Amino acid sequence: LAKTTQPISMDSYEGQEVNITCSHNNIATNDYITWYQQFPSQGPRFIIQGYKTKVTNEVASLFIPADRKSSTLSLPRVSLSDTAVYYCLVGGLTGGGNKLTFGTGTQLKVEL
Amino acid sequence: DVKVTQSSRYLVKRTGEKVFLECVQDMDHENMFWYRQDPGLGLRLIYFSYDVKMKEKGDIPEGYSVSREKKERFSLILESASTNQTSMYLCASTQNSGRGLGETQYFGPGTRLLVL
Numbered sequence: 301l302a303k304t305t306q307p308i309s310m311d312s313y314e315g316q317e318v319n320i321t322c323s324h325n326n327i328a329t330n331d332y333i334t335w336y337q338q339f340p341s342q343g344p345r346f347i348i349q350g351y352k353t354k355v356t357n358e359v360a361s362l363f364i365p366a367d368r369k370s371s372t373l374s375l376p377r378v379s380l381s382d383t384a385v386y387y388c389l390v391g392g393l394t395g396g397g398n399k400l401t402f403g404t405g406t407q408l409k410v411e412l
Numbered sequence: 413d414v415k416v417t418q419s420s421r422y423l424v425k426r427t428g429e430k431v432f433l434e435c436v437q438d439m440d441h442e443n444m445f446w447y448r449q450d451p452g453l454g455l456r457l458i459y460f461s462y463d464v465k466m467k468e469k470g471d472i473p474e475g476y477s478v479s480r481e482k483k484e485r486f487s488l489i490l491e492s493a494s495t496n497q498t499s500m501y502l503c504a505s506t507q508n509s510g511r512g513l514g515e516t517q518y519f520g521p522g523t524r525l526l527v528l
Contacts, residue, residue, distance in 0.1 A: 334516065343416070343502050343519025344455070387454065389517075402447075404454035 304388050304403035311409050318375045320406050322388030325369050333364060333371045334389040338405070344387055348373065375408075383410045415439070416520035418503055424526045431490040433523050435503030442508040443515065444486035446470075446478060449500040449522070461486055462508070493527045500524050 305323040312318045324333070332351055336344035348355055350362040350371070361374040375382060388403040419434035435444065445460040447470075457470030459478040467478050475497060479487040486505075490497055501523045506515035 336517075336519075341522070343504070343522050344517070345519070346516045349516060402455040402457075404452065 304390055306386075306388055306403040306406045308404070309407040309409070311411065312378055313411055314379055315377050318378050318382075318408060318410075320373045320375075320386055320388075320408070321370055322373070322403055323370045324388070324390045327368050327390055331368075331390050333362070333368075334391070335360070335362065335371075335373045336387045336389060338385045338387065347386075378408075378410045380410050380412070382408060384408060416503055416505055416518050418501075418520040418523050420523050421521060422524050422526075424528065425490075425493050426528050427494060429490075429493050429527075431493050431525070431527075433488040433490075433501055433503075433525070435486045435488070435505075435520055436484055437486075437505040437518070438484065439505065439507070439518070440483065441505035441518075442483070443506040444480065445504040445506075445517065446476075446486065446488045447502045447504065448472070448497075449502055455502065458488065493525075495527050498525060498527045 303326060332349055334349040335347045337347050338344040348357055348360045348362045350364050352364050352368060355362045363372040373386060385405040385407050387405045416437045425431050443462050446458045447455045448458055449455050456472050458472055458476050459467055459470050461467045461480040464480055464483050477489045477491060503520040504517040506517050
């Protein structure tokens with residue numbers, strides 16, 4: 301099973317860049333890496349997804365090294381509204397059956 | 413936008429009761445999922461379904477069952493609720509475009525269940 305490990309919490313200040321790393325040593329060939337954001341009393345919301353190298357969209361970047369054993373979510377210039385829990389998800393169909401593993405999440409706190 | 417709705421935001425039940433949690437999605441997605449979320453444990457997959465009347469066990473299926481009679485609706489059933497099933501329950505759906513379980517998941521708002 302592709303277990304994922306993330307820091308439990310991180311603190312930052314408005315305007316700074318935040319990088320959250322997720323380790324997934326047992327990632328399978330068919331697995332994609334997806335990051336979600338969750339606010340209190342809401343379901344998680346998709347941020348970004350990648351398979352390898354670098355992916356960028358309007359809210360974040362995702363860096364995946366060649367061995368794919370980790371990934372880093374980069375949030376440029378965070379604001380107070382980015383305070384949330386961020387989850388790393390590794391999943392895909394494999395020859396051994398279906399696997400889908402969420403990390404335990406990283407609580408990001410952004411202050412003034 | 414994809415909309416995933418869950419029948420209740422908050423639910424209080426007694427031990428031994430049969431509990432139904434309903435989830436409906438409006439985007440014709442093939443795959444639907446049920447998770448529970450507990451402090452310090454993140455999201456854990458209970459069951460998922462990739463087609464009508466089809467289901468697969470996730471990581472923690474014990475004490476739960478599911479039903480998918482229509483494509484848009486996926487129900488989670490607690491046959492005899494217990495206090496250790498007090499949790500936040502999240503439903504999600506995805507389309508099926510070849511990425512398997514790597515598809516982007518769209519979540520509902522969650523149901524907070526308290527079993528007394």
